[in-house]
Structure formats: structure tokens, C-alpha cells
Amino acid sequence: MEEAGRDRTGCENLQRALSGCHQRFGPGATRDAACRHLNRALAECLVSFVCPEESEAVRTLCGSGGTRLKRSQCQQAQLSLSVCISSHQPD
DSSP states (O other): OEETTEESSSOHHHHHHHHHHHHHSOTTHHHHHHHHHHHHHHHHHHHHHHSHHHHHHHHHHHSSOOOHHHHHHHHHHHHHHHHHHHHTSOO
16 A cells, blocks of 8 residues: 555555454454454555545445435445446456
8 A cells, every 4th residue: 555655545554554453363253353343444445446436435425315306316326436446346
């Protein structure tokens, strides 16, 4: 994630914190519970870096309930985010 001493994604601190959490807790349910919030935060950070517009649309449109139109827009935003993420994965 780091290149030439710079954090290009803005997620380096979360990555270090998650690594530290994994070092403190052995594999299993305790680690899963203890590190869950860091794992989620790092995932959201990386997805926001790779697909910023799509991530923002999901955050905006899916943050709360709403009208049928808003729910439909949320589903479309989620689909767009999924397509964006898929386009960045190796074959």
C-alpha cells in the first residue's frame, strides 16, 4: 500500500492498527471480535480510494431508509460499486 515512503491511499494507519491487532490476538473468534472494527474501517478506506464516486453514492443513498425511489437509487449505487470493485480485481 505504501510507495516511496508515502501512503497513496490514506489507509496506512488503519493497516498498521489492524496488523497490530492481529499480532495481539491469535487466530479465532477473539481476534475476529477484537479486530472487526479495524478490518471494516480498512476495507471501507480502500474501497473509497479505489471507487470514490461509487462509495460516496452508496454512503449518501443507503445511509437510511426512505422512499421507494431512494431505495431503488441505493440498489443502483450498490450495483455500481460492485461493478467498480470487480473491475479492479485480477482475473
